[in-house]
Amino acid sequence: MVGLLGLLRFKWTYLIVGVILGGIGLFTFLSAHPSKAVEIDGTESKYIEVTKSGNYDRNELNLQGDSNTYTLDKNTFHPTLPDEVYKGGKMQIWIDEGTTTIIAITLYDQDDKNPTKYTTAVYDNPATETSTSQGAGIFLGVLGAVFLVVFGLWFVLGSRRPAGMTAAGGPIMGMPLPVPQSPSQPGSSPGVSPDGKWYWDGQQWRNVSADGRFRWDGTQWVEMGTTYAARGAPPPPAATPTS
Template identity: 65%
Template sequence: MFGLLGLLRFKWTYLIAGVIVLGSGLIVYLTAHPSQPVEIDGTEASYVEVTKNNSYERNELTLAGDSNTYTLDKNTFHPTLPDAVYKDGKMQIWVDQGSTEIIAITLYDVNDANPTEYTTTHYDNPQSELSDTQGSGIFAAVLGIALIAVFGIWFVVGRRRATVQPAGAAIAGLPTQFTGGGIGLSPDGKWYWDGTQWRNVSPDGRYRWDGAQWRELGGVGPAVGAPPPPSS
């Protein structure tokens, strides 16, 4: 977790995450469709409640002779689903076509009689699945755009700092007119010796300050014979 949070220090994290989230949101939106209930009849083989971090996540159901594991969110059904079903009990389920998500289920009593139907909004109103899924896609797309915007702002601000930030006065502790040594960079690449004094180098290492404006640094080697640069 802390390793992932550490990635937030880098602007490229926001661009990559934004593109992924935006793409996922567009896919979800474009593939949204009304629910298409498909009926499956069978008898219960197992019915378990799944939790995550001590919180309810879903229920999983398997039917005798069926290799699929069907899932449901008991909180979305009306009337309220019972916490358990009869072992080997008869039932019908309806899943959204192409998925294993249960959107309606009919349960029977211990004698496989007196059926009770439990449904979800997506079963009662198929168009609700279309609108809900599209809403999720729009939310993801907006979040992706926001992350990309964070990257863009960070990138522009960084560029502006490199090109317009004033470098300040001559460096304290050095003679303002010290003549000696060849022009070039300090060992750490953060300073530029112009023959008389040390000047600032932009954070990206592309520009040097000449006292009035930023200039392209070009292919400059180390400063030979210059006094020690200031402490970083």
């Protein structure tokens, strides 16, 4: 969890997450449809309750001679479903077409008589599934849009930092003191000094903020991004001998 939260420090995370959530939301919204009940008659083979982290998650049902595992949420049925069913008992289930989700079930007593039918709102009112799925799609789409807005603001504002600025979690950074000029080195490549306090831009050494996240480009502080060690550059000012 900590590792995932750490990714939120990078603006590109918001773009990727926003696009993914938006895509899932759009697909969910467009694929929403009324439920269509399909009846299956059978005999119970296995019926278990599944929990996650100690909390109820779902029930799973297997029928004799059927390789499918059907699932249901007992909290969505009325009247209230019993916690257990008769082993090898007769039953009918109704699933939403194209899924293995049970939306209605008929249970019998130990003699396979006296049926009681338990249904869900999706079974009673098929249009409910359409509105529920569309609502979920809209929510995911809005959430994705929020991530994209954060990315857009970060991208735009990050490229317009003024000369004096406040680094996150740090003091106000104003214009740095002038840096002694170093002779340009042909064939040198931009990068940071060994101690991480200076940035070689190919022409001269520039200041790096105390937290190492920003560098001075001569007019403003800009985000460092991915950087490597400078190559072929003269010694940085801190390492230049003085007389």
